[in-house]
Amino acid sequence: MSTMLSNINNNNGNSHTYSNEGVNGSSSDSSGNRPLYQNERIGNENENQQLSQSSQRQATPQQHQDQSSNYIARPTFGLVDFVLQRTLGTGTFGRVFLTKFKHTEHYYAMKVLKKSEIVRLKQTEHVNSERFILSQVTHPFIVNLYCTFQNDKNLYMLLEYVIGGELFSHLRRAGRFTNDMTRFYSAEIVLALEYLHDNEIIYRDLKPENLLLDSRGHIKIADFGFAKKLEDRTWTLCGTPEYLAPEIIQSKGHGKAVDWWALGILIFEMLAGYPPFFADSPFGIYEKILVGKIQFPPHFDSHAKDLIKRFLTADRTKRLGNLRGGSEDVKRHKWFRGVDWQGLYDKQIQAPIIPPYQHPGDTSNFERYPEPTEETNSPIGLTGDPHRHLFADF
């Protein structure tokens, strides 16, 4: 079993606060002005085996659908084969740890979810859907799920360790991103959303905390806790207040269009350093979203402004990305003019921030969290497990 994981190469916090300070347009990274156009490809000789396989793939939905994921169903190893090292992030029902596989010394991220909390908060369906969707998808800008398992108390999701930390931290440190940096991250996200939507998956939780940077500074979308395989339109109220589309707040049902709305919010936030609609309470934010008045800072590029307005169109039948041309309309928008989409997919475009790290288990790009006092890794709960049947696929 250790050989199975030994092939896996691992080279590779959540409350919003906004302030107007530090909004000066400068990035801590001087390479932030590099455009991502046709003539800007760079080699990817450092890419690991796994990624070089994916770089041969084409960015077409047909080919995406043919790819098999790295997911190992029913692994023979379990928690005892891992050493949990430190917390990388925390969430509603659990936390994500840096972990080392004892047999190979490779690092992974382990998302640990407490079953009793999931059940109490009625999130069973979301968690099962997160496992199912992540086990199916393979894309250069989406985090890899290798396997899942459970004990009496917890569910465990073994993910690739994405060493560069949250885009959120990089954005807060920089204040705001330049137009070129913002376009780079947005374009990688467009490719990931296009892939998900082509596979009838809506992501529903786009925000800087859920976007990680890999070792070379490329986007990895994490946290599929709200993602949904689409059947028809869906009506659940979920997501983060600042990023909710009007049709979600108004419970009109929503589909793929919500992700394009959220991308509009994200592009605004990257360029401005704060989101377009914010207030002290979720209710205040919802009110502003429904009024829909966007105040653009004067330094915004005019094409970026146009794109944001087209994404932040309340009527989803008129929203860019949700029209007849789908994601192609987005890729053809003037702000993205000249982007080398294939080179981008192949990770041949130099990223604007190269996260610093000393070794594969370096966690310096993540915030510090207090470690749990109760042992998250106790193999057997004292009270038995009334919930196992709810998570039969883990």
Ligand SMILES: Nc1ncnc2c1ncn2[C@@H]1O[C@H](COP(=O)(O)OP(=O)(O)OP(=O)(O)O)[C@@H](O)[C@H]1O
């Ligand atoms: N694969 C990973 N590599 C590195 N860090 C990760 C990884 N996955 C998650 N993290 C860190 O842990 C944080 C929380 O993870 P995630 O967003 O998946 O959980 P969550 O927000 O608790 O989920 P939920 O919204 O389902 O409660 C992330 O914001 C990120 O900082």
Ligand SMILES: [Mg+2]
């Ligand atoms: Mg999250």
